[in-house]
Amino acid sequence: MKEKTQVADIDRSMYDFRYEENDAYRVEEGLTPEIVDQISTEKKDPDWMREFRQESLKIYNRMEMPDWGPDISGLNMDNIVTYIRPNTDRMHAKWEEVPDDIKNTFERLGIPQAERQSLAGVGAQYDSELVYHNVKKEVAEQGVVYTDLESALHGEHAEMIRKHFMKLVPPTDHKFAALHGAVWSGGSFVYVPPGVSVEIPLQSYFRLNAPGAGQFEHTLILVDEGAYLHFIEGCSAPKYNVANLHAGCVELYVGKNATLRYSTIENWSKNMYNLNTKRAKVEEGGKVEWISGSFGSHVSYLYPMSVLAGRGARAEFSGVTFAGHGQNLDTGTKVVHNAPNTSSYVNTRSISKDGGISTFRSAVVIGKNAKGSKSAVSCQSLMVDDISRSDTIPAMDIRTKDADVGHEAKIGRISDETVFYLMSRGLSEEDARALIVSGFADNVGKELPLEYAVEMNNLIRLEMKGSIG
């Protein structure tokens, strides 16, 4: 007799391990001007940054919580520790120098192995600080800068940071952008000089180890004229019974005729509030490609935005969101066409299972001066069982006659005929369904480097385990 499997929590042992907290410094829980000032002192902020943080805190206190998305009433900032410095005195350029517990964490996640095999550079953040940063010699010799943002803020790139930091995502953008402006720490700075093509990707990996903590890393990337970069971002955390918060910020500047591919496989633990903000500004002839896989978090608000500011600028967004038990993932994208002959293509898949809630939300805005612009949006949703939920909320605002905008949305279930066919070829029902879901998410998988596509499919397989009961 075929044994029924149970819909149990997935096996997250790869991500769900934890080490005893062994941090060197942490601020108190909550959010006050004094705590923000302590972070400034700890990070040796220049005066303008110290003032920026305090002003951001004022904006945070003035702004309302969002009234349109998933419920985040379980997030109490009074219980969140906004800055934790891990027990290492500085950022390291060699793995051997990283403290053992932190090193073991990243080795279990496969980061050093990935660096050796397929990356041009790696940054690893543990709680609030980068603990390791390295870039291959040949890439550095091309003039590529890949360092932690804090070093950049104090070094030769200080003016460049000041010119671009939170200019695309100002603290007034929304409440959690203001929070980020007040308490940000860690994150990476990348600069790719004109005409330089970084053939293999750079990666930053963010690990949040402490319960009840927030991670607020800031990623700032400038890809100059005619340059190319693929940047990969990964994130995970062990699961705790208290809420953790991720309110990072990513600002991407894509120069004239440059291309930036930004890939994310997000696998936060399911007690995480992921309120992240990502935005790209693309100049004439430039292109931004977002590849986004959202698998983790308890609640997500995540909508990478592309501002097409130069003639002929392009944006592509390929996303997959998998919402399982206890998850409410509100994801999507925003595109603003602000120049002539710009184009955007959005292709997303949402999967809901085991009571999970998945919402696709988008906005395409074509301004009056974006004549000759084109946009196509396709969003598909798959309901894997009858206790889950999937919503699509796409919006379009077109302000010129000379635009061509297409939109299509579909929602449906796994076809019984397809499952039957695959089972007739010898697959179990569970494997058949996992295979169908992997195929459904192929829009993202095929855009990722092989190693990451495999990881994504493993995540889908883990999520689908026990789906037949």
Added chain:
Amino acid sequence: MEVKLNKIPALTWNWLRMNEAAISDVPVLSEGTLLGQFPDEVRAERRPGAKLSFRTGMGTAVDEMIQKSGAEIVSVYSDQKVTEPVYLRFSYQGGAADANAFELHAEENSELTVVMHFSSDRKAGGNACVQTRYHVGKNAKITLIQIQTLGDEFTFYNDIGGEADENGSFCLIQMILGGKHTYLGSFSELSGRKSSLTADIAYRLAGTDTLDMNYVADHIGQKTRCGILASGVLRGSSQKLFRGTIDFHRGCAGAKGDESEDVLLMDDNVQNQTIPIILCDEEDVEGNHGATIGQLDENLMFYLQSRGIEEEAVREMMARARLDAVCAKIEDEKTREIVQAYLDEENQI
């Protein structure tokens, strides 16, 4: 009076300004007069207030706007299939501030068609508000046709809400051809198994006209169906906002919903906003949305121009075709003629 109308069932970013319409200068409205023509099989009676309390597309604010008006109850008995339409003609005077409320009842196995025509002098201005609630019984059908040819300065509020029982169907055809500011809302509760909604909306906006719409199909019963099609033409500096929601509730297994929109933008200063929402709490459903917004297909333009038709003439022809396609769905010949005569006259101006 300040009112908020047409709120979508699932909110999105406030900066898009699509979540609802806020109007600050709604005057106090009094009961308006109308000319009714009722076939013998149809029962018509006036009541001081409405019997039905179904949710409507524009929301509870309209209940306040029509509170000084009684309700006209139009009913058809069981097993009566009334082929001749009920005609309700609203000829508004300049400066009107009129409100009317209706209830349409189609009992089991019956059919009822109602044609509402809202008109005024071409240059007239004023405020007109109509609210229609309906109940479609088992195996029954209500067809509601609304033609709006109001004057250039009129503000028009048109609110609909109702329920369909098992195998009941509600068919809505709306043609918005005049007026300055038009607000349309419709909420259909498909509670009976295999109940259905079809909504065909055509509009033509010019100058500084605005059109604000909110259509909601609530799928509650099994194997329910809805099809919402909106098509139109924007010229000048006109603005249109289409909100369309298909809401699949848990238990509506086998339900299917389709929304589609086809908008032709004729001038550079138009603003076209669209938010087509699908909410899904049931696995065994199929929901689709498609939108085509912008200019005419290049191949079509090339073909027609190669046949000797000027570009401007092609654009006019295709704009008219969008209206004619919806007009052709009106079975009542007399109403079709009214629409065609109005469009022909407009083309000559």
